Every structure is written in C-alpha cells, then in structure tokens.
Amino acid sequence: MSSVPLPVSSDASSQPDGAPPLLLGTSAFGQDERGFPVYDAYWEGGGRAFDTAWLYGHAYGPGCCERTFGAWARSRGVEKEVWVLAKGAHTPECLPDRVEAQLAESFDRMGRDDAAMYMLHRDNPDVPVGEFVSVLADLVARGLIGAYGMSNWSLDRVREAVGYAREQGLPAPAGVSNQLSLIDMVQPIYPGTMGSHDPRWRAWLTENPVTLYPWASQGRGAHALADPAELRTSPLAECWYSETNVERLRRARTLAERRGVSSTGIALAWTLSQPFRVVALIGPRQPEEVRDSLAAAELRLTEAERDWLENGTGEPPRE
Numbered sequence: 651m652s653s654v655p656l657p658v659s660s661d662a663s664s665q666p667d668g669a670p671p672l673l674l675g676t677s678a679f680g681q682d683e684r685g686f687p688v689y690d691a692y693w694e695g696g697g698r699a700f701d702t703a704w705l706y707g708h709a710y711g712p713g714c715c716e717r718t719f720g721a722w723a724r725s726r727g728v729e730k731e732v733w734v735l736a737k738g739a740h741t742p743e744c745l746p747d748r749v750e751a752q753l754a755e756s757f758d759r760m761g762r763d764d765a766a767m768y769m770l771h772r773d774n775p776d777v778p779v780g781e782f783v784s785v786l787a788d789l790v791a792r793g794l795i796g797a798y799g800m801s802n803w804s805l806d807r808v809r810e811a812v813g814y815a816r817e818q819g820l821p822a823p824a825g826v827s828n829q830l831s832l833i834d835m836v837q838p839i840y841p842g843t844m845g846s847h848d849p850r851w852r853a854w855l856t857e858n859p860v861t862l863y864p865w866a867s868q869g870r871g872a873h874a875l876a877d878p879a880e881l882r883t884s885p886l887a888e889c890w891y892s893e894t895n896v897e898r899l900r901r902a903r904t905l906a907e908r909r910g911v912s913s914t915g916i917a918l919a920w921t922l923s924q925p926f927r928v929v930a931l932i933g934p935r936q937p938e939e940v941r942d943s944l945a946a947a948e949l950r951l952t953e954a955e956r957d958w959l960e961n962g963t964g965e966p967p968r969e
Contacts, residue, residue, distance in 0.1 A: 671922055672947050673701040673735055673863065674940070675933040680707035680714030682721060689722045691937035695944040701863075701931050702760065703737035703771055704752045713759040720760035729762060735863065736765040737801055737827075741842055744774040746781045750789065768795040769827055769863075772842045773803045779811040780818070787820040799825030799863070802844045805851055812860070823860060827931070830864035832902060832920040832959055833872055833895040837888055855926035867921040867930035868943070873902060873913040901959050905967055914939075915946030920959055923951040 674692045679685030689700075700719060707715035723729045738752035739745065749770070757763055768789065770782060786798040800808055800823060808826055815822040828846035829835050835845045846855070846862060855862055872886050878899035881891050899913070902920075906913040921930050934940045957963050 671929055672697060672943065673699040673733075673929060673931045675701045675865070675931050676715050676719045677701075677703065677706040678715075678933065678935055679718050680710045682718055685715075685718045686722050686725075687937050688934060688940055689719070690726075691940040692944070693726070693728070695941060697940070697944060698731060699733035699735070699766075699929075701735045701737075701865075702756065703740070704756045705737075705740045705771060713755070716756055716759035720762065724761055734760075734762070734765045735767040735769065735825075735827075736760075736795075737769045737771040740771040741774070744770065744772045744777070746777060746785045749782070749785045753789065753794065764794055764796070766796045767799060767825055767863075768797075769799045769801045769825065770803075771801050773800065773807055775807070779807060780814045783811050783815050783818075783820060783823075786823075787815065790821045797821070797824035799823045799827065799860075801827035801863075801865075802842055803828070804844065805846075805854060808860070809854070812858070825861045825863050825929075826855075827863040827865055829866050830862060830921060830924075830928075831867050831869045832917045833869045833890055833898050834892070835866070835889055836892050836895070839866070839870070839889045852924070852926070855924075859927075861927040861929055862924075863929050863931055864921060865931045865933075867932060868914050868917045869899075870933070871914075873899060873917050875899070878903065897962060898959060901962065901966075905955065905959060908967060909949065911946055911949060912942050915942055915949065916951075916959070918943055918946045919949040919951050920956055922947065922949075923956055925953075 674697055702716055702719055723732055736756050738756060739749045753768060789795045790798060812822050828844050830846045834847045870886065872881055872890055875881060875884060878896050881887060881896050881899065902913045902916045906916040918930060922928055932943045934943055954964055955967050958966060
C-alpha cells in the first residue's frame, strides 16, 4: 500500500486507517485546467486525501475525473503520498463480478495500483450481502485495498454486512458514505442516494467502530446563499428546502459571525463534531473555497452548540 499521508489536523491521528478528517471530492474536475488549481490549493494547505469514483465524469467522457486526478498526482510527484477513497460497482453494474473489474479500470485511469479505501457506490438489494463482503474482503487480503465500505446503503444492509463478516472471520466494513450535514436532505439528490441523519443511524455509528464518510457534508452550497430564505426558490430547493433547514442556515450564520468563520465553515464543523468517527467529503470548486474548508477543519463545536444549530434548543452561544 502507498504510504499514509500527513493529516490536515492534529485530530486526524485518531482517525481510522490513517484517514485525515477531510477528503476532497474529484467529481467536478474532468479537465486539468479546472482540477489542478483546486488540488494544488488543497495540497498546499495540508490536504492529502481524495475521493474518487469509477462513475465520476461519465457524462463528459468515461473516467475523465479519475484521469485528471491521476495526471495531477503524477505531475506533482505525489502518487505515493495521496490517501485515496475509490468507489465502483454503481447501478446498474452493482454486482459482485463487476467490483474488481471496475476497480482495475479505476487504477488504470489514475495510474496507481492500490487504494486506502474502496466502497461500493450503490447497493443492490437483490444480491446477498455475503457475496459483496466476500469479494471486498478478498481485495483487502490481496493488498489491492486497505479497507472497504459501502456508499448509499441502508442501515439494515450495513448491519447485515458487518454481522456476516464477523461470522465468517473476514475484515468487516470500515466505512459508510451516506449523506450527512447540518441541513437535512429532504429528497435524494441522485437516484439511490441515502442519508444518515436519522437517530437510528447516529446511534449505531456512535456504538460501532465504522467511520462515516459523509458526502455533501457542508450542505452542497446552501450556506453560501445571500439570504437563507432564498433556499425556497433556489436550484437547491427540490432536495434541500424545508423551513427547518432555513432556520438552521440562519443559526449557522449567527454562530459563524461569533466564531469568525464562514457559515459554510460552521456547517463543516458541525459535521466533524459528531460523537462518532467522521471523515467529511468536501466539494469546493475554487481554490478560495478549499482554503475556507481547510481553515474550518480545525474547529470543533460543543454538544450545546451542535444541538442549538440543529434544533434551536437551549440558549444561543454567547459572544
């Protein structure tokens, strides 16, 4: 396996599998001229971990995002220093016999031969979990991946996968990548996507050694709206609008002013301050957005601050 990178914060030493607290998403960067400046800003700020997927960028040319990321890593001479979360076996190819084939194709595109973490990008409930677990555990045993997990899986299926692995003496899933942010996803952003916002998920994550890798961890840009009320009429409305979310945006803005950070930074701090293990996926599009997220990665909120932001309970944080 490639060497584990330096973390972006001192808290990363407690993260599993050497993962830093942030992963930079690569789904928006299928062209070198767009991706390289963002990746450079992330690297210069101490970021070392990247989220990739076989499917990313297919609308613009199969594999373009993985190729851009691989080209950047080679051009900067950091292929052995990056921490990579790769994903594959997306619907309609979410099948056990497509897992290794897509992983091999991703490796070829990126110009590498391993990944620190590999996740199934979707679930296929028609396939027994044991078939997926057996294939993924074999990839771990052969050194192609350091650990494995599932993205956009239900809690019941994840629990079943963990139980099967333990019964069979196999490596258990180490991570789940479902959506989580201060504002709650009210409608799936893409077909088959799932959140982990409900109390059952949070209780299970608190009690089990499985790390959550939440995507859209900063609310997908909603915190950057000029006025929280604009959420109702913005392009984000279909998936994110609720009066509850509007109030959360307002409270985040209040706390951001008192903490001297951006509202988007407060949203990231809320995600990273959960009472379970979290490695947040971030999706900045510009270098200045990268720097904003890296600055907020060190910030942790108290339980009272988290509850006030989410539920409006208790007193607002004092100056």
